[in-house]
Amino acid sequence: MVTLKEMEWNRINELLLEIYSMDNEHEIADRFLKIIRGLIPYSQGFILMSSEENEINAENSSFINISEKMKNLYIDHFYKVDYINYIINDSSTLVFKDTEILENSLRVKSELYLGFLKPQNIEYGCGIIFIKEGNVLGVLNLFRSADLGDFSDRDIRILHLVKDHMTNIIHSLRKSSKSLGGRLSINFDELESYKLSKREKEIIQMMIQGLSNQDISDKYMISISTVKKHVYNIFTKIGINSRMQLLKIFGEQR
Template identity: 30%
Template sequence: MQNNSNYKIDWENIFEFIYETGKITNLNNYSYYFLQKLNELIPFYAANFFLFDENEEIVNSPVCFNVSEQNLTAYNNYYYKIDSIREIAFNKIEPSRSSDLMDYTKWVNTEYFTDFLGKNHLYYSCGIDIHHQKRLLGTISLFRDQNDNDFSLKDLLYLKLISQQCSNQLNKLIIINNLEIKIQKNRSQVLDNTSHKFQLTEREKEVLKLLIEGKNNQEIAQNLFISINTVKKHLSHIFNKTEVNSRTELVSLIFRH
């Protein structure tokens, strides 16, 4: 990327962006909120944010702005094969923009451009891949219409400046998400084992599931649309079957086994 030392950086907005996106604690919400805040820093017409696993396979559906499900499907089914920008810029450390990578006098006549990008007002593009210790975590692509200005070198600089914070936050959220998945799998296994061993009914199993998630009687009642007295009756039956006298003893018993 060229030297951007002559650009006046809006540090106040950059710090606000880093602060706001750093508050996100849920991986599923991060990509959407990131693009939402990024649009205030770098205006765009459309955008997408892909997440990748350890094998660089796409995780779930990407978050998209002004990119329809139909267009996303079309890209995944065919157009990614002839996406020449992807071939050049995918999994790189530095941000890039299409006007630096492609000769537009030739590129606008290619199948990929005329049948996909041009039809969807995706004339200019820029983006950056997010890495953490050489592992690819995500890729962010921004698009503007032909009637807009091209992305500037200052825009690329902004992407570079926020990429490290994005890397740290995304890595943290991925670790937390993976841990939560493991915990959920462990809870499900514990629940199945306990239900089978003590011959719990389906309703008692539902009550036990909410109990080990930390729900109190009122929350269990609200989740199952039953009265608190009914919850207490189910808990009493569970206590009798497992031969314990309290929630603490019950949780200790089922996780010990």
């Protein structure tokens, strides 16, 4: 087994601590891609999130160094012919490496390679297929050009260390949101003992509807720092430390 350095373990822990504190799928995907690059260098990459109907949810997905044209081509066509489909199962999350899915002589003749990878000077790929309870939640794909070389055993080891954490975070967010059953209004009488201000109640309403801090900032025309201060006050008054706990409270009130 590959042995990681202490510095690498620290970076992995920092990555997990940060994404566990987040509660928006797009923000998690975007931040994960940026932080993991410090551990696993790559030239291009993306995380595609899927919907409950197993359709690509482009709004919650994130892309690094991939043009809008190529992004749309992948979503509309190449995702369906990607050779990762050969290994997707309905049991559990898995880590993959392109050069281990297909022999290179076959891989370089594939539609994905000729139409999507080669035009972007991509030679190698690896990633994670996030699967929970028989559902594909999303796919992480990291790419490298030929000059960077193929992904190493160390790189794959790091993906194995984070795969279940990412899967559980995505699954928990969706489960918490689903438990609200589309509830759009809250009876705040049950929370009067927490002495929430009018604005704090409004922000709770926005948070349970899935709006990010940036969305709330835009809606109320207040700064991000002000939103964060309100969120901190809400969490302190209620005695929680994450949006997932907030969603659980309202889910249990139904």
